[in-house]
Amino acid sequence: MPLTSEQQSEISALRGAQKPTRRDIAPGLEELLYQPLPVLDHGFIRVIDYMGTDSAIVQAARVSYGSGTKKINEDAGLINYLMRHRHTTPFEMCEIKFHIKLPIFIARQWIRHRTANVNEYSGRYSIMDKEFYIPAPEQLAAQSKSNRQGRGDVLEGAAAARVLELLKADASQAYAHYEEMLNEDIAGNVLREGKTGLARELARMNLSLNFYTQWYWKIDLHNLLHFLSLRADAHAQYEIRVYANVMLDILKAWVPITSAAFTDYRMGGASLSAKGLAVVKRLIAGEKVTQEQSGMSKGEWRELMGVLDKPVA
Amino acid sequence: MPLTSEQQSEISALRGAQKPTRRDIAPGLEELLYQPLPVLDHGFIRVIDYMGTDSAIVQAARVSYGSGTKKINEDAGLINYLMRHRHTTPFEMCEIKFHIKLPIFIARQWIRHRTANVNEYSGRYSIMDKEFYIPAPEQLAAQSKSNRQGRGDVLEGAAAARVLELLKADASQAYAHYEEMLNEDIAGNVLREGKTGLARELARMNLSLNFYTQWYWKIDLHNLLHFLSLRADAHAQYEIRVYANVMLDILKAWVPITSAAFTDYRMGGASLSAKGLAVVKRLIAGEKVTQEQSGMSKGEWRELMGVLDKPVA
Amino acid sequence: MPLTSEQQSEISALRGAQKPTRRDIAPGLEELLYQPLPVLDHGFIRVIDYMGTDSAIVQAARVSYGSGTKKINEDAGLINYLMRHRHTTPFEMCEIKFHIKLPIFIARQWIRHRTANVNEYSGRYSIMDKEFYIPAPEQLAAQSKSNRQGRGDVLEGAAAARVLELLKADASQAYAHYEEMLNEDIAGNVLREGKTGLARELARMNLSLNFYTQWYWKIDLHNLLHFLSLRADAHAQYEIRVYANVMLDILKAWVPITSAAFTDYRMGGASLSAKGLAVVKRLIAGEKVTQEQSGMSKGEWRELMGVLDKPVA
């Protein structure tokens, strides 16, 4: 994520300039504003702007004339209540805007969250950066055997080395040929004088899915929480989960009460089906229950035992 | 729109307190923040919060590291280009939040704009205010004869007086019976000691559609412009148009460049069909064209002549 | 919900005419198509059209070339898996369209579900029907004392009679004055020759919130399930819950596998917070836990004990 000195000084200029506002302020987030927080080998997340704080949730829930805050503990009580009962609209009253640099194959998962606003760097207008994602060796996992979409054991030795070699060589070659087709490099230098290059919107198709792209991404707090509940989950692909984890830290700095409620009710909680709830009640009553008696499939039973920290057998 | 003194002091407190922020500032909008701008007889619009300015649009369109602004005239050129070519996503990068008091029959039109966030005052939890809309006499129009959903001539004399009398009497009686059913008034006083009142969620059904409700309403700039292009239009019902007109003033204070582009390209412009465009070309070439030759229906022809300021015949 | 004979014969004509299609068919829903299913005193739900069946969910989840169905039990296994793990997009591949008649105060709750398509009967163009909702006597409940937005005991005797009398008299008078202001009745008869009536868009404001409106409402299956999970819930207002309950029957006729999965995983299930899950684990381990030890608020504890069918104390 090495920024150019011009980019760094633009960021410093923004961070240096404070102006007075009548709007609600999130002091913890002001600290982080504009700074690139590194993710993966070349990616980052920068908070560009935000609207509202925990108080704005309370204020909207009460449709009040003044600020939302009465007393901190009353606000927390109300926010916990809203979170617990899935009264989601007050959380939509806060908004946050990020500048994110991420590999294209992750951007393709990310964009499936439709309730956000996006402006992506355009490969039709501009030349793509020569930056591609190469996993750290400890992330080179084999296909999982138990879970059809996950990762299993980590590759080692020669197998791992060969993967890294292939990924690097292919991406480097793809970019070299991209420049050759464009007849232009990222700095705008023509490579072969007097020749015309291929249109950018075509040449970009030679780049591989581990190349980085970047976008501005703006979302309301309710939809951000939904994004995080899916993407900070253990089932999410590692390469998107690391972005979600950075966002969990940002969340804490921005809306600490909501962040705590989210941790308790969503991230750390569990959903039980009707059958699962029936099993739980029998277990609490001291009965012994087996998968066969439960009416649940083997997969469901395994998941329920996992939630309850009990052995499957 | 008489606010209680408690509400007024809450608003004053918010307006009085300025804090430093690193975020982008819209000076014109800071001036208006929190103040109730009166609309109709008891309604208002208050700006509660905002995110971004004209610069944020430029910044997002360029996916830039620093502030969007290079030079004012370059920014205006880019914003005009984006508006003209309907590149709408950069306008989604600005957001605004209002507190609005409005009659229920207008709220029912308004809520049809789905791409907004809303928290409405709840008649299940709370007692509704005794405030209902009575049109000004000059707004008491008859059904239009030419346009099936519009207004025609203004009612006069006894006819107008009778309408006002009916509206006032019925709304007053509806509210009196609402209180009687609740066995409670707006201040929370029990009316008949020892008796139980009807649930609020039921009693409210006796109120008429001209009673005022209120909500927090948050929307991005692109969708706000879409709302305004429909609701500030001459075909919109007067009672929603007056709200849209106040918002046009707010728009100008918030994002002056975008406001100017919107006025030029949307509010003051016109859409021509293929047939309409063919007629225009022939007129420019000095030909005489009649409705019959144009392939257009009478309605279309009348609308086109209206756009061109020409007589229909 | 008395339909005119013209309306009844239009419905009969549609139900009588069958045509061949290559599309997927839901036999149970074909049976119900176009028929008004009565709700409340004058409301109804009619299924107008649908797209897809349980098979379409499987087909989309597999992005398959043929029909989704392999074997019924494999399909059920996949649908259960998708429901359990909140893989929601395949459920968006089914769509249903309703014609619904409902009181305006219920329409105002309903419309808050934004991910649906709506065409409502227009009081700007057309004269509203003289139909208003009067609760059945057993629904005339007092405000709940424990729950700020619910109902408590049922009113009885004179209190109930008075409420019914007020609701009927006020709605009847409101409609009579609506006609008087329009100078026109629902059949289009002018009431006072030679006089002009008030525009429909204005006169309608005199009607109360228990008047019926109607709309076409189209929604995908995922969002319908979300609607039902909120509106068929015990906390929903009775007058919307009865519509949701009729839709649960329609769901069963349309997509029986999905309906069963929804009943098990959503309607009959429960969400536990991190604290709630910790309590459950301790109870299963045979420990005694009190609210004070749990870290939960009194409200949370009461809710958890309710889920587990245990006394609060």
Place this chain on the structure above:
Amino acid sequence: MPLTSEQQSEISALRGAQKPTRRDIAPGLEELLYQPLPVLDHGFIRVIDYMGTDSAIVQAARVSYGSGTKKINEDAGLINYLMRHRHTTPFEMCEIKFHIKLPIFIARQWIRHRTANVNEYSGRYSIMDKEFYIPAPEQLAAQSKSNRQGRGDVLEGAAAARVLELLKADASQAYAHYEEMLNEDIAGNVLREGKTGLARELARMNLSLNFYTQWYWKIDLHNLLHFLSLRADAHAQYEIRVYANVMLDILKAWVPITSAAFTDYRMGGASLSAKGLAVVKRLIAGEKVTQEQSGMSKGEWRELMGVLDKPVA
């Protein structure tokens, strides 16, 4: 787009089976159902399902009890009116579902249309097909000089040959290495016995953006028209425009009246700004107008002269 014989027989089975339905039928679209319509070198569009016809638009606009159709010409009049006045909600009452195979760099543009439902073939679960897009020689255009995001002259001779060679060689190599990393081919054969392969979710990052993906894509008619107005436009990238053009044919088969209205009012029409409209009025009045007098920028003036088929000078 060569389908396997199994895929072909699945499609034939679906096309062969007709069942009776009470729903509205679009005869022209029934003809096309399930058939892959080829696009680009390996892509296709298949219509999988649909809801509604032109009649459904009329029916919803009238909130009617029976079928929408009164007489064909009345329906056309209403649909034209709705299209002209941007009354968009009745068009949302029709829905269509496609199965589409398309290059990833086009899928990335396509997915920006958020108001659709999507299920994409998953590279986390499944092995990607060995199919990549290679442009036809006449599509190998240089970067446009006048338009920063378009194409200019076509490359010729050695330059074109070199581009094709690079694209083919790089994509072939990327796929070979993808298989090597997976240690598995598309048929599921292990390549090196006893070795473990890299997880699919990681190996896929080596594929380039011209590889094909596929998805189920479902959208309502209003949003489809919006998609087509942008993507069948001359400014859209050629590789997405060819998909939009096939969809225009599908539109005609599905909703012929709407298709004609769309062609007249949107595809063949033009939007004028306030300044542009002022120029048009002056030209019709026989005045001579120059860019300088118009208040328009050079770009705007050029666009306006283009719309009016007049020389720029």
